[in-house]
Amino acid sequence: MDTMYITHPASHLHEMGALHPDSPKRIDAISDQLIMSGLMPYIDNCHSSLRASDEDILRVHTMDYLNYLRNHIPKKGSYHTIDMDTIMNSYTLDAAFYAAGAGLLAIDSVFNKQVNNAFCATRPPGHHACSNRAMGSCFFNNIAIAAKYAISRYNLKRLVIVDFDVHHGNGTEEIFANDSSVLMCSFFQHPFYPDTELICSQNMCNIPVKAYADGSFIRNIVTSRWVPSIKLYRPELILISAGFDAHIEDDMGQLNLNESDYKWITDVLVDMAEKYSSSRIVSFLEGGYDFSSLGRSAVMHMRSLARL
Template sequence: MATALFSHPDCALHEMGEWHPECPRRLQAIEDQLIASRIDPLLIHEDAPLADEAELLRVHRPDYVEHLRSLSPHDGYAEIDPDTRMNAHSWRAAMRAAGAAIAATDAVIDGRFDNAFCSVRPPGHHAEPDRAMGFCLFNNVAIAARHALDVRGLSRVAIVDFDVHHGNGTEAAFAGDRRVLMCGLFQHPFYPYSGDTPLAPNMINIPLAARTNGATMREAVDMMWIPALEAFKPEMIFVSAGFDAHREDDLGGLGFVEADYEWLTTQICAIAKRYAKGRIVSCLEGGYNLSALGRSVATHIKVLTEA
């Protein structure tokens, strides 16, 4: 078997203005680096399907989904908050991003692939059940995890989120759900100014001060995440793979480098191999310095291909 990469050209059509850091060039930077590092030939490329509304509603409220659909403009931009906009292609891109996560989940559970990475946008982990925010429209990882539980019949899934920002939307979706263990690390205090006090015992949060380096992060993960994941014994792991904690990324203030993402991915793969038949679906979240993003994603995917 192999590692799959799910993506679609629609994801590059969503844009929020020339000034916006969450830009289509992010996907091109990843593609270019995968080719340059000779990882691309190791991957099986899959087109992301469109999610359907019933799949969105496993996480998001019906009135929210309808409201977002109604905002979709024919031209120009519809502003959702100061950081988040929709253009004429955003709805379809968001449906592709959620669809990629669901399709990857099915493909991995069915044994077509060992694991998968979804190179998609818009990202998702800030999207709450009834609110878009922080560049996010639908919560791709949450939708996929709920699909694994409610449709595919898994009993326990873990979500690992190493974006520089707290995954407030994912935490809101699963706080108190004993079928889900969420392990997050993030800069704090920092947008969205949450997560320092977990909403429920199934949330293992690691707030990190600005300028924290990889060595400190690794120690915290060893102490807090690994024992919790070992005790939980997940049947599948979902990753909110944000790379904006890289020291070259100006949207964050942490000090990670590629070797830290390699180490994190190796730990995730080890847990997955022990308890989850190696099953991992990783979805792109943040990462806005294009060079650092490309290098970090390539490092992350390389470990997946070797798992």
């Protein structure tokens, strides 16, 4: 099989209150749609995430920050608010270690040639988490932890991080600005949360787009901006921050993509990976808050990864 699906029960235990949009039901929305799609027999789905070690986390985050999180684990049944939409319950830190560990299992699986690619459907997401702070529902920057692990374990010189979430992946950008071992390509709604300054750095191809941009506008950015940069860079691995909140049915953002756009973007990345990266792709769930469009879009993403 080409594609591995990784998740973990801890992703269901981390929750930030009944009204918070980052709900454990997001994982069910994906797995339900995956079962209904008929794709299940073609996906290697028997994999439960591993737990990342402190060493893995500390390649990206500071010891002070890790200690801060450890010192603020709330008692069962209570919450600790870190910022307005980033909240810990007693299971959150465990879930964060397993969400980071999913990426590490995926990296090993693609480098051992067990599969070509993997999709990590875990929570909490990661792309807003900076080296020294949580924000935007993100605690550990899962994709950055996987990237640093791949660089250290497999001696990589060049990897690409693509981020198609509706929100700017400010944490990933902060962590890898001016790091020539990573090229980051994204688009994101602007002005919009997190409203952090874009860092001017040669290895960043992050394109702000106005609200209500549609699929054809986004496809043009992919073709004219991302693809030439990726071709020039010749990555040994492609990582994806796969947020599905730019979908037209997702009220979190105001971009107008649909699931066929996610399929098209993933097809382009699969082609690039075949050409440059021995087909290696590891993808991470970021946003996506409308259950129906999240499930449908994630399945189209996996369909493309599996070449089905």
